[in-house]
Amino acid sequence: MEPGFFKKYAYAWITIGFFLVSFFLHWLLGWYAFVDEAREHGVRPDVSSYLVQMGRDTFENWQSEFLQLLWQVVGLAYFLYVGSPTSKENDDRLEAKIDKLLELQAGERAKAVIDDIDRRYLRHHGHAAPHGHTSEGRE
Numbered sequence: 780m781e782p783g784f785f786k787k788y789a790y791a792w793i794t795i796g797f798f799l800v801s802f803f804l805h806w807l808l809g810w811y812a813f814v815d816e817a818r819e820h821g822v823r824p825d826v827s828s829y830l831v832q833m834g835r836d837t838f839e840n841w842q843s844e845f846l847q848l849l850w851q852v853v854g855l856a857y858f859l860y861v862g863s864p865t866s867k868e869n870d871d872r873l874e875a876k877i878d879k880l881l882e883l884q885a886g887e888r889a890k891a892v893i894d895d896i897d898r899r900y901l902r903h904h905g906h907a908a909p910h911g912h913t914s915e916g917r918e
Contacts, residue, residue, distance in 0.1 A: 878893055
């Protein structure tokens, strides 16, 4: 692994940690509640029944919360940043102005300068790739 891998993706690692801890606690505390409920009804707790019940409850929760939130965040980000024509209006206008300023300032070298910037920031057909620049392309 590259140095700084964990630091670079710290938010993801923290999120995964929170998820795993909450998932474990949900199932552990669910087991205690299942055992108490079984005792109240005078039956012995059965692990297979518990797994079915907790699996159902977990996926029901994920369906209503995680999938809905995932769609809202990822879908909105995708359509706002990539797919929506309205998301391109300001960027394209601003880029056209900057390209024109570069052409006025750099003269004959303008095309090469613009192409180099586009290559470093992975600019293709309207939008730059997020965080597309590489360490070699930074100045």
